[in-house]
Amino acid sequence: APRYAVFGQPIAHSQSPRIQSAFGKAHGIEVDYRAIEASPEEFAAALEAFAADGGVGANVTLPHKEAAFALCATTTSRAHRAGAVNTLLRKGERWHGDNTDGIGLVRDLTGRHGLDLRGRRVLLLGAGGAARGVAPALLDAGILELIVVNRSPERADALVDAMSEPGRVISAYWDALREQGDFELIINATSAARGEGNGFNLPLSLVNSMTTAVDLNYGEASIPFLAWARAAGCRNSFDGLGMLVEQAAESFQQWHGMRPETDAIYTELRGRDA
Numbered sequence: 354a355p356r357y358a359v360f361g362q363p364i365a366h367s368q369s370p371r372i373q374s375a376f377g378k379a380h381g382i383e384v385d386y387r388a389i390e391a392s393p394e395e396f397a398a399a400l401e402a403f404a405a406d407g408g409v410g411a412n413v414t415l416p417h418k419e420a421a422f423a424l425c426a427t428t429t430s431r432a433h434r435a436g437a438v439n440t441l442l443r444k445g446e447r448w449h450g451d452n453t454d455g456i457g458l459v460r461d462l463t464g465r466h467g468l469d470l471r472g473r474r475v476l477l478l479g480a481g482g483a484a485r486g487v488a489p490a491l492l493d494a495g496i497l498e499l500i501v502v503n504r505s506p507e508r509a510d511a512l513v514d515a516m517s518e519p520g521r522v523i524s525a526y527w528d529a530l531r532e533q534g535d536f537e538l539i540i541n542a543t544s545a546a547r548g549e550g551n552g553f554n555l556p557l558s559l560v561n562s563m564t565t566a567v568d569l570n571y572g573e574a575s576i577p578f579l580a581w582a583r584a585a586g587c588r589n590s591f592d593g594l595g596m597l598v599e600q601a602a603e604s605f606q607q608w609h610g611m612r613p614e615t616d617a618i619y620t621e622l623r624g625r626d627a
């Protein structure tokens with residue numbers, strides 16, 4: 354039977370196996386999808402071993418999304434623009450890479466949360482693999498402007514350059530955020546809270562009465578940013594669980610050719626951590 358997996362480090366607490374098997378059940382397919390832990394040094398060999406063992410599709414999560422991109426023979430244009438891959442599909446003897454994170458986020462924001470992204474000013478915190486994954490889809494969804502801010506400014510500049518839309522996508526310094534006005538959408542794509550769990554130092558001037566805050570992390574890693582968002586008076590704030598489920602649906606569709614319904618598993622997972 355064809356095998357599927359998610360690669361990451363750490364990976365033990367990944368919800369992806371549960372989500373993929375729920376989608377499979379709803380469509381009457383038994384999905385063999387496992388979590389495989391691999392360090393950055395082990396990743397390429399682990400992926401080859403998986404392919405040799407019948408692996409035909411995989412998700413890739415941190416810290417391997419950029420490495421996965423580099424290992425692909427071909428990619429979709431959205432993965433190419435992101436420079437990061439979260440979905441692998443075996444084609445012959447090679448890997449084809451896609452990035453479903455961005456469309457997953459956009460579906461969660463517009464579908465589940467009813468947000469209209471067109472004409473919005475968006476602040477993106479972070480410029481790593483997660484940020485690169487979502488930036489192209491936000492632009493495709495018709496936002497007005499994307500301001501990218503990152504601890505190391507060179508990486509924010511690199512993301513901006515990769516989007517090739519100067520004037521619409523611009524970088525800013527963290528210390529100068531006060532000069533950037535307010536935003537209808539603020540996205541935390543940093544892994545700051547996954548490390549030492551420090552708080553967020555962001556000016557209240559970023560927030561207006563319509564601001565939505567979304568953290569691409571979910572669970573504990575989203576607590577500091579969402580606490581800031583609530584204290585700052587954001588109208589809505591939510592974590593990345595919806596995006597996780599939506600990107601999983603997109604991956605499932607690519608592997609199995611069927612579009613899964615996401616509400617049931619979203620509610621189930623939400624209920625568990627509530």
Ligand code: ATR
Nearest residue numbers: 415479480481482483484503504505508543544545
């Ligand atoms: P991911 O795949 O989650 O994006 P990554 O590529 O390692 O992982 O990127 C992590 C992001 O979180 C980067 O934007 C990083 O900033 P740097 O590029 O300056 O390293 C950001 N980040 C991590 N720890 C942080 C912290 N303590 N404060 C602010 N930003 C942090």
